[in-house]
Amino acid sequence: MLLATRNAKKLKELRRILAATGTDVELVGLDDAPPYPQTPETGLTFEENALLKARDGAKVTGLPTIADDSGITVDVLGGMPGVFSARWAGRHGDDEANLRLVLGQVAEVPDEHLGAEFVCAAALSFPDGREYVTHGRQPGKLIREPRGENGFGYDPIFVAAGNTRTNAELTAEEKDAISHRGQAMRALAEIIRQQGG
Template sequence: MRVLLATRNAKKLRELRRILDATGADVEIAGLDDVPAYPEVPETGLTFEENALLKARAGVQATGLPTIADDSGITVDVLNGMPGVFSARWAGRHGDDEANLRLVLGQVAEVPDEHLGAEFVCAAALCIPGGREYVTHGRQPGKLIREPRGENGFGYDPIFVAAGNTRTNAELTAEEKDAISHRGQAMRALADILHEQIESH
């Protein structure tokens, strides 16, 4: 089965391919750069689930391929759950990881360490030709630290330490991160659904 992952983020695409490959799902995974271009919908949803569904629906409609899309981000307790769905563009320009990370650190600079609770959240959607839709969720609770550490991962990984860990997500190997990450949880659940779809056809 050929499946579209509706993203152009090369790091995210590698991560999603790795997670799905590790589940043994018998799928060929294409990214947006591997299919004819189509107008991408703006992420106007107010929740991660709404945005994931918007992107997955657009992909299946444009390509006829089963389409997976995710929307994910970080929620910071003392920022009332923000950046949330605005995580990728928190500093104003989409995908500027360094600016986003620095802005969050600046916003919590005066907050005591014990109140730096945060959580990575992911909603992953699978839309299949014919109208079937599935959504899975993943959560990774933890806390922020004051200065970035680590060279792996992306986004807010260098300033996030998962509950029970001492290393940031950016200090984990890819396999270690996948095993506990919000996206890993959501994508493994979607892979189970994909297996069912393959077996039923």
């Protein structure tokens, strides 16, 4: 199966999640597939963007393709950055700039109003047109300064509900067990098993 991403950390994470569910598939990333023009992520929802990427991969490569779109929604920012999480500061994938911009935007907000949530939509598209979408949510709150060396994106400033450590302070296994992507991918793994994958 193809995972429609060039993000090596995301590929490693999703391989780990699928392996933990006993799903026996070889997952390759875009760097392992012949290059193809990717449709821009123009969807206004995580699900729309995940489906765009999954459909592209399945159509061009002939491989069943998994794609996810995920990000953080901040209550006081009206649910933003949302689908713009990876490019919130203007350049796609600049984790540090994105994180710093969000912290700057909530600098004057009282701690009790720093509610946030990680959201994920994971899509699976088969070359024959079958499509499946699963979802995951991880509610929590923002903190003022980054903590932890694990994870990526906004993990260093996000503490999941019921936790005291940021996602970046959790081990990979601890994070997978509660994360939005872990939830969505475990649900997708069950669909893959049902489809004979």
